[in-house]
Amino acid sequence: MTELAELETPCAIVDLDCVERNLRTYQEYCDEHGIALRPHIKTHKIPDFALQQIAIGAQGITCQKIGEAEVMADAGIGDILITYNIIGDRKLARLRTLANRVDLLRVVADNEFVVRGLSAAFADSPKALEVLVECDTGAGRCGVQSPQDAAKLAGLIHDLPGIKFMGLMTYPPNGGTARVEEFFRAAMAECEKLGLECPVRSSGGTPDMWQAHLAPVTTEYRIGTYIYNDKSVIARGGCQEEDCALHVLSQVVSLPAPGRAIIDAGSKVLTSDLFGLEHFGYVVGHPDVTIKALSEEHGILTFDPATQPFEIGQRIRIIPNHVCVVSNMFDYVQLCRGDIFENPAFVAARGKVL
Amino acid sequence: MTELAELETPCAIVDLDCVERNLRTYQEYCDEHGIALRPHIKTHKIPDFALQQIAIGAQGITCQKIGEAEVMADAGIGDILITYNIIGDRKLARLRTLANRVDLLRVVADNEFVVRGLSAAFADSPKALEVLVECDTGAGRCGVQSPQDAAKLAGLIHDLPGIKFMGLMTYPPNGGTARVEEFFRAAMAECEKLGLECPVRSSGGTPDMWQAHLAPVTTEYRIGTYIYNDKSVIARGGCQEEDCALHVLSQVVSLPAPGRAIIDAGSKVLTSDLFGLEHFGYVVGHPDVTIKALSEEHGILTFDPATQPFEIGQRIRIIPNHVCVVSNMFDYVQLCRGDIFENPAFVAARGKVL
Numbered sequence: 001m002t003e004l005a006e007l008e009t010p011c012a013i014v015d016l017d018c019v020e021r022n023l024r025t026y027q028e029y030c031d032e033h034g035i036a037l038r039p040h041i042k043t044h045k046i047p048d049f050a051l052q053q054i055a056i057g058a059q060g061i062t063c064q065k066i067g068e069a070e071v072m073a074d075a076g077i078g079d080i081l082i083t084y085n086i087i088g089d090r091k092l093a094r095l096r097t098l099a100n101r102v103d104l105l106r107v108v109a110d111n112e113f114v115v116r117g118l119s120a121a122f123a124d125s126p127k128a129l130e131v132l133v134e135c136d137t138g139a140g141r142c143g144v145q146s147p148q149d150a151a152k153l154a155g156l157i158h159d160l161p162g163i164k165f166m167g168l169m170t171y172p173p174n175g176g177t178a179r180v181e182e183f184f185r186a187a188m189a190e191c192e193k194l195g196l197e198c199p200v201r202s203s204g205g206t207p208d209m210w211q212a213h214l215a216p217v218t219t220e221y222r223i224g225t226y227i228y229n230d231k232s233v234i235a236r237g238g239c240q241e242e243d244c245a246l247h248v249l250s251q252v253v254s255l256p257a258p259g260r261a262i263i264d265a266g267s268k269v270l271t272s273d274l275f276g277l278e279h280f281g282y283v284v285g286h287p288d289v290t291i292k293a294l295s296e297e298h299g300i301l302t303f304d305p306a307t308q309p310f311e312i313g314q315r316i317r318i319i320p321n322h323v324c325v326v327s328n329m330f331d332y333v334q335l336c337r338g339d340i341f342e343n344p345a346f347v348a349a350r351g352k353v354l
Numbered sequence: 355m356t357e358l359a360e361l362e363t364p365c366a367i368v369d370l371d372c373v374e375r376n377l378r379t380y381q382e383y384c385d386e387h388g389i390a391l392r393p394h395i396k397t398h399k400i401p402d403f404a405l406q407q408i409a410i411g412a413q414g415i416t417c418q419k420i421g422e423a424e425v426m427a428d429a430g431i432g433d434i435l436i437t438y439n440i441i442g443d444r445k446l447a448r449l450r451t452l453a454n455r456v457d458l459l460r461v462v463a464d465n466e467f468v469v470r471g472l473s474a475a476f477a478d479s480p481k482a483l484e485v486l487v488e489c490d491t492g493a494g495r496c497g498v499q500s501p502q503d504a505a506k507l508a509g510l511i512h513d514l515p516g517i518k519f520m521g522l523m524t525y526p527p528n529g530g531t532a533r534v535e536e537f538f539r540a541a542m543a544e545c546e547k548l549g550l551e552c553p554v555r556s557s558g559g560t561p562d563m564w565q566a567h568l569a570p571v572t573t574e575y576r577i578g579t580y581i582y583n584d585k586s587v588i589a590r591g592g593c594q595e596e597d598c599a600l601h602v603l604s605q606v607v608s609l610p611a612p613g614r615a616i617i618d619a620g621s622k623v624l625t626s627d628l629f630g631l632e633h634f635g636y637v638v639g640h641p642d643v644t645i646k647a648l649s650e651e652h653g654i655l656t657f658d659p660a661t662q663p664f665e666i667g668q669r670i671r672i673i674p675n676h677v678c679v680v681s682n683m684f685d686y687v688q689l690c691r692g693d694i695f696e697n698p699a700f701v702a703a704r705g706k707v708l
Binding site for chain 2 (some may be wrong): 111256262324
């Protein structure tokens, strides 16, 4: 057992009681509305948390990259959706290997090039690879642009060997729930014209997590941030400060001038992600303090120069703007229940961009 | 030997011939002006490059955190400056251990709390720890605010056991060369009143690297980015595109709509660091293409919708805005000379924030 005072800063602290509350609360919401929950592991990147999500009721997990899925398969997770266009001989060979190791592997595609690559890689596979068509419902990232295009790609997937069309997937824009319902319904109708069913309709995103049931077409919901929450979720009304399970513990290293404090957490910890917010995180207990700027190893806090909320050596807790990218900056996170620290957890899927 | 086509994307590619040119060119500049070069390893975080910098003529290296210095000491580097206020029993114990392993260890301090901590940790050390006073010459980060305060802290360092005052250090603002000269000269005069010499006057920063000699008070210059260079250095006139040794290799994974391409390099590779620039890097050979937005694993490129510069599966090279933070996102970088790839280099000091 370690005490807070013994931790070196900067580090990431994760409260396990808060994690469990967050996981149970959203699982209950999904259960109530008959939506399958498929958490995105990008927020925690830790196999034990993925196993806990499944133990609490999640159907499987979501990964963005094969490298993440490989780490999770190593930990015994058997139901994985990779929400990424997978391209290239090496990645396709890894995907094929991975498919043999898990019970269910599903991927997405939004174009013919990707679909043909998947088919070629799985043409002689004993088990067809399940593929969802990714739809752009307004986020402006990947995805087919229309229900007609979704059905066209679904038809190609259906026709090609080694792969099996299973439905639709989207990462909607904030406030895009109604658009998901509209797009998916229209795409299903177009698919039906081709005799194709869409058993899986996968939506996701933390910003609209409490509106998921307002798109009843949705059969499964992918969500990452809910395990830890962050300043962006607070700002969007999705949680309260006490629901934020991950804090960055940092230390004041300099008070060089009135109204300015320097801390040992910079962009190598908090990252430069503004994530639509102003400034670089929230200092717990100090609503009047601004994390004004970051360099790699320094955070610059500003406050009313007539006040002095800090002393040198003081430890502060920060709720980051965007917790998923902060997870990716640490090899280990410090696990605790209140003030009691357990062994740290290895962030096994950190940096897995391949 | 590996060929470019065999590399999985996204990855970081470092051209060794370009690295060597960059290192030699700036070493020659420092030699010409009688300035000791003390490269900051934060840009590359790779011991072999630090050893190469020393072999070419650098006096020693600069690190920001003890964890980085430990990695470099492991590789046999014996002259290390840590430009950070070091606080806390655990860090001070590590610092003491490190001091015993290298020929020269030097640190900075900008306040009495830090100075007293260093003194207590080294009071019974056989060799005094060398300390520079960090001065704020306008960057608004750490540092004493006036030459008088610099001398006052120098006097304290001089008076306390276990530590030795060795001079001044600053990380100046862009365009701050004249301010460095003025501040350091005034601080030296104040120190002289106390009978204290300042043999080391350490300045640094890539943006004004070619003006270092215009602050002749400077005895040593700390610089990181020059080994790789990046879009920010190009933008500030410090180098040309062909001097950028690190490229991010990425792949087009989707062309969902006219004027938009999606690549597999997102903020987990390029980071969200704008670093004073617009957009998130430069696509080599495509000056009309904008890296408009990043999510964790996706980069969104935009361009004239009447054109189609890309096809799905195509590989592109990106010069990042700020290369130091990109280095920190990779466990390995791919080393090459032109199109011939050698074994990748382990980024041994990645993530060493403690």
